[in-house]
Amino acid sequence: MRRRGVRVAKVVVVDDEPNIVLVLEMALRRAGLDVVPFTDPDAAMAWLDGDASQDVGVVLLDLFMPRAGGRRLALALAGDPRHEGVAVVLMTGAIRKEFDMLPAACYQALFAKPFDLREVVPAVKAFAQAWDARAAVAAT
């Protein structure tokens, strides 16, 4: 979203649990962030492919979703040069096996469920603000 010519990070939230998305969206909006919510990781991937996604700064996603959606989404982001500066924040209710987990390079933070909003929101906000700052520098 461009306000007065300044780019502001969008925060994408993906979790197949609708109430978790609801709660996160509300909490992040209260913190002044621009939130794009999804309950379907494939829908999120499709959106991230499109033009509207150019200002995505943070993706907050549940690792374990149907059809390995969380993993696929995270790997797609890691490999997409358009989203190189995007901070990936993982949420998970369980770590099952090493091979389910992502390589450390694919994510910047990990929160175990049930998480405390007082921890997650500031972290996401910090990533978003870092993105804003880089965007500002790049604009000059």
Place this chain on the structure above:
Amino acid sequence: MDHSRDILRGILHDNPEAVAVADQYHRIVEANPTLCALLNRTEADLLGASLASVLDTQGAAIAGAFRDALEDGRGTCRLPALAADHDYLTVLALRLGDDRNGPPASHFLFVYVRPRSDTDPASDEWGGDSSRGPRVHPDRFRELVDGVCEFGIYLLDPAGRVMTWNRGAERILQYREDEVVGHPIDRFYTPQDRTADRPRRALVWAAAHGTFNDEGWRVRRDGSWFRADVTITALRGPGGRITGFAKIQRDVTEHRAAERALQREQLAEERQRTMWQVLQVAVHEIRNPMTAALGAVRLIRDDPDDAASLLGVVEEEVTRLNRLLERFVYAVGTRDAWQPATPGTVVDTDLAALVQASVRMFEAVGSETVRLLGERSAVRVRVDPDAIRQVLDNVLTNARKYAAPGTPIEVRVERAGDVARVTVRDQGCGVPRDQLEAVFEPGVRLTAHAGTQPPQGSGLGLYVSRKILETHGGRIWMDSEVGVGSAVRIELPVGASDRPGP
């Protein structure tokens, strides 16, 4: 005996080994040319001479050694001895004749005399010098065969009668050599095997194919049974004629028992693993509602003005947790009879209304389209509405997981005679025919596509649903076609009356 001696003499005469035959008094009765050459004496010289003098060893030592050899059953002994221009000779004595219990007069000793180099550890393992080529020395072989206690090794004649017997065979079968030599092997087989002509057929097979391998029950001397691993090899002379059979036998009873115990252990481990998997997934399922509820509470505390809608989230998630708990407790605890959470909650219920409520909630939380078809007016059943609601939620959740993205889920309510039916149809990947029943087992989750992980779920949903239906006198099953989709069908008996209320 004389005839045998003629044969023996013939064999000995050309034998490259130095051989003497001695009687029970240790006097030489035969000496072959090789021995004569070795000792540098003539045959006339040696005949009648005592072994002691020839071997230059104490007579008493010889007597003692031979006695030991005969008595401990191996029939062999080794003596250090000296002879003319050799430092050391090895004498191996083999007992001829098989009448162990008979008087010594029937014994003959078959004595190999060898120069020291043959027993030098640095020399060729088989002994002998290389000019004669490597070969298995009968004495070494005999030692080997005899010394092996682990395996029963014995020779059979072409008719299948025992010719030789080793320590291992005695240990395994408990028969002494003199009890079995000359007898057929049938007695080692079980009565059932004997009736089935198994001993003879084993030999026939070995003769035709070279070897015969078998595992089966055998009978020891004391009548006890054991599990034997047996190899029978046909022995052929020049021209291919069968000269006998070599039989090698091992007692594998303990081995098999250990195998079975291992299998049982592995099965138990697998069951344990399945339980752990179910548990792990359940833990994950618990954490999601907790996350949403805690998050909502945090939001309320930060801004009480938003309480109204958020409290709804809290209630919903906590209820979900409760349902999950019920499901889990049920599956893990009392498997065989589903107990309603609170007693006396079976009431006249409108199934159509229940379905509509479930579908509404389902649509609200997801992005799937649901087509609701069939009966809209009341369909009365006597059920526990929470339980049936749980079934509907389970089935819809299942459909959501496997349905192809963008395709609708179809829910049809109908009444046919004395049953009420709810069919939930998806256009997903379908389920193979041989797994249509397995989906109702606990802990079973199918992959949506080959090679992917199964979707999230405790694996208990359909299992518990079936239990609930059974208790209600109904049923639930699945029809499916791979690549087309699946239909879960629920049937409940229709209530006796259409009167509303409990």
